Amino acid sequence: MMLRVQGLAKRFGGLVAVSDLDFEVTEGEIFAIIGPNGAGKTTTLNMISGLLTPSAGRIELAGRDITHANSAERCHAGLGRAFQVVQPFPEMTVEENVMVGALYGAPGTSNAVARRRAADALERSGLDALRDVPAEELTLLQEKRLEIARALATAPRVLLLDEVMAGLRPAEARLAVGLVREVRDQGVTVVFIEHVMPVVRDLADRVLVMDYGRPLALGSYAEVTADARVIEAYLGRDDEEDEA
């Protein structure tokens, strides 16, 4: 099992954002987390990536307990992540940005290996031609690519993507879907949050649907979209709409 989440919960004061969350992601899988706004998707991802400390529960990465590991330790254990809000290092060039992840992402990486890994990440994310451009001069789309390239350069075993398709045009989203598949084909497990349903349909091996901080359904895209509870969570019940 590549990623295992057990009894995960997060409370903010009296508000329960996530509770009783259990799921497992196998190696090489593309795993989607969907749900209405406020369902606790991003909170879940933030707990996995270490931005938030869980109120209860346990997170394992490749059999190792990372519930209380800090950001750098999680990265060294093989967790890569691309932020929803892009945050490049503005003073560095595109290549220098990616080199940070390549040099420090996996302990014991030599300069030569890091340079190769950075070149590979740049090429795969289509940033080859921009390698010497200062990151502060990138467009939003280019920044999103840089976000993914930096995560790839850390040589992750599990890649967390938080709504990276948001704001992309359909053609760009198709390219991004291809990129994610390619990454998976090289053995990387992918966990992503997405609102764009065609992207979820095209990419996800399995889909976890969350609602009110709890797991609502888990299965293939066809299974969960046929689930009456999921339809209800997204669209509301007929009688509710009548009342409204």
Added chain:
Amino acid sequence: MRRALPDVLWTLALAIVAALAPTLLKAGFDQASVSYLSLASNAMSLGILALSWDLLARTGQLSLAHAAFYGAGAYAAAVLANATGVPIVLALPLGGLVAGLLALGLGSVTLRLKGIYFAIATLAFTEVLKAVVQELPTGLAGGAAGLNVPPLFRPHFVPGQMQRWEIAFQRNEAYFYVYAALLVLTIAVSIVVQRTRLRAAFTAVRTNEAVAAVMGVRPARAKLLAFVLSSALVGMLGALEAMRLGSVIPDGTFAISTTVFALVTPIFGGLYTTLGPILGAGVLSAVEETLKRTFAEGYLIGYGVVLVASILFMPRGLVGLATRLRRRRGGSGTPAAGDAEGPA
């Protein structure tokens, strides 16, 4: 490391100039060369002070404790010389060691503080260390009156073959070489930081510590390394200055002005670079000396005006100004984002 060649070349060039300077000065200026050598040592001292401070600044931490580590090195040299019989030359590495260890301790507890909080903690540390040194047994550290420090060099006067001013020349020449050696060491450390993976870590931590950590950099470790390197170098400088000046005294050795010069010079010359603090030290030393000779009284006012004007009009210091001028002359400069955008 391929790109390191120009750095090595200009450091080597600087070292050669330094090696020849005393002989050339003596040939050209006779007796006046004595004070020129002393001025050159002062300028190099400012360069070491500024460049060592910049090392920590590269990780985004603003230290106001540079005077404390300078003082710690100076006092280590003084106590060593007065309390033991070991050769005084050992005071240099000892000053660096004491300052480095103090930085390790202080950094372990304060480097998690950010921005202004770290700055204030380091400022407080300077005052505390000064007070502690004053309260140490007088037999050990001399209390408020301080201690005398034996010189690193004793000139050999040969009557009949030497003129009297050549005693001072011999002494200043010897110190000049030690300052030059310490400056080259500081530049070498700075170049290593700039040309290895440390630069990526330091810059990433400075610009966005949280993101740096997500990408595997250990921010606490990077900052602590920078702090120890920065402090050990200025500790050696403190030890050297104590020997050249001949005494240490709490109010002077731990003077806050040392910290002020340490941070003003890189800001003037160009932060986060090797060249900036060195260039800044050279130019500021020359400006200060010229003003001193022109207006015996109140030259500090002129000095202040130069600093304020330069910070207003050269936000990235001398190095930034040079880059801007070169870009303007060379036309477009760096490729604009639009040029390289291409089809998505």
